[in-house]
Amino acid sequence: MAEKILKWSLGGKKENKWREINGLDLFISEHEVEHIKKHPRAKLIRLGIGDTTEPIPDIITTAMVGRARALSTIRGYKGYGAEQGSMELRMAIAETIYRDMDIKGYEVFVSDGAQCDISRLQMLFGSNATIAVQDPSFPAYIDTGVIIGQAGRFKEETGKYSQIAYMACQPENNFFPDLSITGKTDIIFFCSPNNPTGHAATRQQLEKLVEFAKENGSIIVYDSAYAAYITDASPRSIYEIPGSKEVAIEISSFSKFAGFTGVRLGWTVVPEELRYSNGFPVIKDFNRVVCTCFNGASIIAQAGGLACLSVDGYQALRNVIKYYMDNAGILIEAFESLGMKVYGGKNAPYIWVHFPGSNSWNVFAEILEKTHILTVPGKGFGPGGEEYIRVSAFGKRESIVEASRRLKKLYKR
Amino acid sequence: MAEKILKWSLGGKKENKWREINGLDLFISEHEVEHIKKHPRAKLIRLGIGDTTEPIPDIITTAMVGRARALSTIRGYKGYGAEQGSMELRMAIAETIYRDMDIKGYEVFVSDGAQCDISRLQMLFGSNATIAVQDPSFPAYIDTGVIIGQAGRFKEETGKYSQIAYMACQPENNFFPDLSITGKTDIIFFCSPNNPTGHAATRQQLEKLVEFAKENGSIIVYDSAYAAYITDASPRSIYEIPGSKEVAIEISSFSKFAGFTGVRLGWTVVPEELRYSNGFPVIKDFNRVVCTCFNGASIIAQAGGLACLSVDGYQALRNVIKYYMDNAGILIEAFESLGMKVYGGKNAPYIWVHFPGSNSWNVFAEILEKTHILTVPGKGFGPGGEEYIRVSAFGKRESIVEASRRLKKLYKR
Numbered sequence: 131m132a133e134k135i136l137k138w139s140l141g142g143k144k145e146n147k148w149r150e151i152n153g154l155d156l157f158i159s160e161h162e163v164e165h166i167k168k169h170p171r172a173k174l175i176r177l178g179i180g181d182t183t184e185p186i187p188d189i190i191t192t193a194m195v196g197r198a199r200a201l202s203t204i205r206g207y208k209g210y211g212a213e214q215g216s217m218e219l220r221m222a223i224a225e226t227i228y229r230d231m232d233i234k235g236y237e238v239f240v241s242d243g244a245q246c247d248i249s250r251l252q253m254l255f256g257s258n259a260t261i262a263v264q265d266p267s268f269p270a271y272i273d274t275g276v277i278i279g280q281a282g283r284f285k286e287e288t289g290k291y292s293q294i295a296y297m298a299c300q301p302e303n304n305f306f307p308d309l310s311i312t313g314k315t316d317i318i319f320f321c322s323p324n325n326p327t328g329h330a331a332t333r334q335q336l337e338k339l340v341e342f343a344k345e346n347g348s349i350i351v352y353d354s355a356y357a358a359y360i361t362d363a364s365p366r367s368i369y370e371i372p373g374s375k376e377v378a379i380e381i382s383s384f385s386k387f388a389g390f391t392g393v394r395l396g397w398t399v400v401p402e403e404l405r406y407s408n409g410f411p412v413i414k415d416f417n418r419v420v421c422t423c424f425n426g427a428s429i430i431a432q433a434g435g436l437a438c439l440s441v442d443g444y445q446a447l448r449n450v451i452k453y454y455m456d457n458a459g460i461l462i463e464a465f466e467s468l469g470m471k472v473y474g475g476k477n478a479p480y481i482w483v484h485f486p487g488s489n490s491w492n493v494f495a496e497i498l499e500k501t502h503i504l505t506v507p508g509k510g511f512g513p514g515g516e517e518y519i520r521v522s523a524f525g526k527r528e529s530i531v532e533a534s535r536r537l538k539k540l541y542k543r
Numbered sequence: 544m545a546e547k548i549l550k551w552s553l554g555g556k557k558e559n560k561w562r563e564i565n566g567l568d569l570f571i572s573e574h575e576v577e578h579i580k581k582h583p584r585a586k587l588i589r590l591g592i593g594d595t596t597e598p599i600p601d602i603i604t605t606a607m608v609g610r611a612r613a614l615s616t617i618r619g620y621k622g623y624g625a626e627q628g629s630m631e632l633r634m635a636i637a638e639t640i641y642r643d644m645d646i647k648g649y650e651v652f653v654s655d656g657a658q659c660d661i662s663r664l665q666m667l668f669g670s671n672a673t674i675a676v677q678d679p680s681f682p683a684y685i686d687t688g689v690i691i692g693q694a695g696r697f698k699e700e701t702g703k704y705s706q707i708a709y710m711a712c713q714p715e716n717n718f719f720p721d722l723s724i725t726g727k728t729d730i731i732f733f734c735s736p737n738n739p740t741g742h743a744a745t746r747q748q749l750e751k752l753v754e755f756a757k758e759n760g761s762i763i764v765y766d767s768a769y770a771a772y773i774t775d776a777s778p779r780s781i782y783e784i785p786g787s788k789e790v791a792i793e794i795s796s797f798s799k800f801a802g803f804t805g806v807r808l809g810w811t812v813v814p815e816e817l818r819y820s821n822g823f824p825v826i827k828d829f830n831r832v833v834c835t836c837f838n839g840a841s842i843i844a845q846a847g848g849l850a851c852l853s854v855d856g857y858q859a860l861r862n863v864i865k866y867y868m869d870n871a872g873i874l875i876e877a878f879e880s881l882g883m884k885v886y887g888g889k890n891a892p893y894i895w896v897h898f899p900g901s902n903s904w905n906v907f908a909e910i911l912e913k914t915h916i917l918t919v920p921g922k923g924f925g926p927g928g929e930e931y932i933r934v935s936a937f938g939k940r941e942s943i944v945e946a947s948r949r950l951k952k953l954y955k956r
Contacts, residue, residue: 183620
């Protein structure tokens with residue numbers, strides 16, 4: 131038993147700093163706890179883990195309240211829903227989020243969140259699939275790959291897993307990998323707007339990516355969880371790119387779009403056009419995984435999701451998103467006023483701040499110690515995150531303003 | 544890509560009747576749809592898929608309503624909860640469900656349902672783990688094993704997968720496997736009260752099972768999703784058996800206990816005492832899977848779960864369970880009055896009816912055609928289910944009474 135599991139088990143081989151303690155979120159929260167012990171009276175400002183802070187608009191919670199209350203009535207009680215979600219919600223997602231992209235309701239699979247769908251997709255792909263990830267990237271792609279057995283050995287020297295292809299995304303390449311030096315893999319995880327860099331891929335970049343996937347017979351898993359934060363003309367979905375349906379799955383979420391981080395609701399789109407090399411539709415296999423490994427998102431959360439996509443619900447959410455993006459503007463101003471190079475924050479609620487020549491763990495520690503502000507060390511997102519910290523724009527306005535004040539004080543020349 | 548996935552993909556090798564169409568539930572619902580087309584005016588009675596039908600007590604939905612409404616307030620808004628669930632709920636499960644069994648709150652992992660936890664456990668075990676299942680058994684154990692790559696080839700002749708150990712559970716052995724002929728496996732899936740047979744394992748049977756697991760270094764995955772339906776002295780948890788914490792994980796659910804099939808809430812217990820052969824605690828690896836592949840159950844569902852475990856909530860649920868068990872009594876009476884041999888229905892909401900020498904698919908079809916009642920063909924639960932049908936006791940009283948009338952008419956000598 132042990133031997134088999136230990137191929138990735140914590141009980142097995144040595145792993146790097148933050149993986150050993152079960153992921154980046156735990157690393158942050160453990161430092162938070164430590165810091166509070168050490169400075170019990172300090173007013174801690176949390177700009178680390180990207181968690182939403184603003185209330186959900188009434189029109190949306192009212193729908194959830196109604197659904198929950200109805201469960202106590204004979205006519206309103208409902209048991210199992212379809213594993214794939216209610217067709218009404220699937221249609222609403224197709225028609226609202228994918229308007230003009232001709233996505234069908236039955237191609238949309240409602241879930242309890244994008245992260246959970248990443249692991250279901252990994253069950254679909256299996257341990258023999260090869261994967262590529264942006265570097266830096268959201269840790270779940272690699273972490274689920276480690277668990278499913280795709281990653282190979284972790285190398286301390288490089289901070290990379292031997293069997294994962296890391297696609298460097300840096301300011302020098304406008305946060306888009308040099309595909310001429312990117313190896314061929316079965317799967318390409320691609321997050322845009324990107325967590326952590328905040329960069330939204332341009333149309334031209336995505337056209338290149340789709341072309342690259344076609345040439346290599348790769349499947350793109352496109353993570354658009356932050357698409358609602360895009361303020362310019364960058365594509366909000368991979369399906370804005372012609373031909374993408376033959377190569378791309380899209381995962382997304384109500385978490386950041388609607389403040390549903392605790393409510394739990396997301397979706398995955400698998401277009402019918404996406405086929406294996408033998409012509410068999412991938413959607414049939416994903417449907418099987420969903421029906422076997424999942425039992426549907428809570429029908430209460432689904433009622434809320436439907437309200438999010440109503441005209442009034444959607445407008446109300448735009449205002450919440452604008453609030454967070456105004457926060458981002460305040461943080462950008464603070465860092466830029468200090469002469470620092472800042473990325474992101476225009477199409478995403480994350481600011482990616484460069485500290486040239488630094489060790490990101492030390493920058494994280496210094497900011498926490500001296501300003502009582504929690505951020506995330508860039509290296510937690512992969513070796514490509516070294517010299518950077520990620521600052522989240524989720525938070526109360528007064529905290530954001532206060533954080534800016536403290537940061538200006540700390541780094542003033 | 545394809546080749547790798549096709550080890551289990553539908554696009555790959557031929558599979559048996561109901562797996563080809565994505566599981567037993569879909570098989571039933573497709574026959575339902577067909578039948579309604581064919582007999583549009585017939586009053587169909589659904590005793591197939593075991594879905595709850597009775598409203599959830601007010602005290603429980605009121606808690607969910609309150610939690611949902613609070614999400615629109617500044618003080619009541621909540622984002623991400625802990626992936627493992629709120630400690631308050633974990634403690635409540637430990638102290639209510641596992642009273643006197645000394646299960647700690649931190650050993651309880653709250654989830655969105657037992658079926659989802661089965662697939663997370665399978666990710667933990669991996670493709671090289673060997674598994675044993677009761678025959679007949681709830682399909683998810685095998686189906687997730689097929690997806691993760693544990694099952695081997697499906698053999699039409701036997702109706703079994705080559706690498707899965709099937710433990711025959713029949714009336715002849717009081718629905719408990721002959722362990723002297725059961726091979727050694729890494730994992731033993733064991734469901735009690737059993738779906739589909741309705742048999743609740745006796746204390747003595749579970750003592751044997753725990754001893755067997757210890758001898759073989761196996762991990763028991765004990766599915767107690769129907770424990771709330773036990774009316775006699777049968778153990779309600781594997782942890783009633785001394786020494787079980789060193790060998791057993793328990794998965795359970797609010798679905799049948801509280802009518803949460805649509806709300807989605809369950810839990811898994813991994814005792815600290817459960818270790819790999821190298822002494823490393825399994826709970827640490829499961830915690831890692833949960834934190835990597837899952838993002839917590841909906842906080843609204845968790846608020847409901849907490850209310851289920853309050854004194855008044857628990858009592859209200861006892862009444863709902865009694866309603867279903869009275870249904871079971873009515874169905875048992877009907878079949879027994881026809882001189883048929885009936886199992887289950889005393890400690891579980893399922894009746895397991897024997898039709899000696901029959902093909903269970905044909906019995907299912909005949910009952911549907913002649914009485915417009917949906918059941919489940921026993922063979923859908925494995926070769927050991929041949930000659931049986933499973934009849935669910937979930938339903939409105941009037942439907943159960945009407946179903947009994949129709950069945951008596953059909954089979955009257």
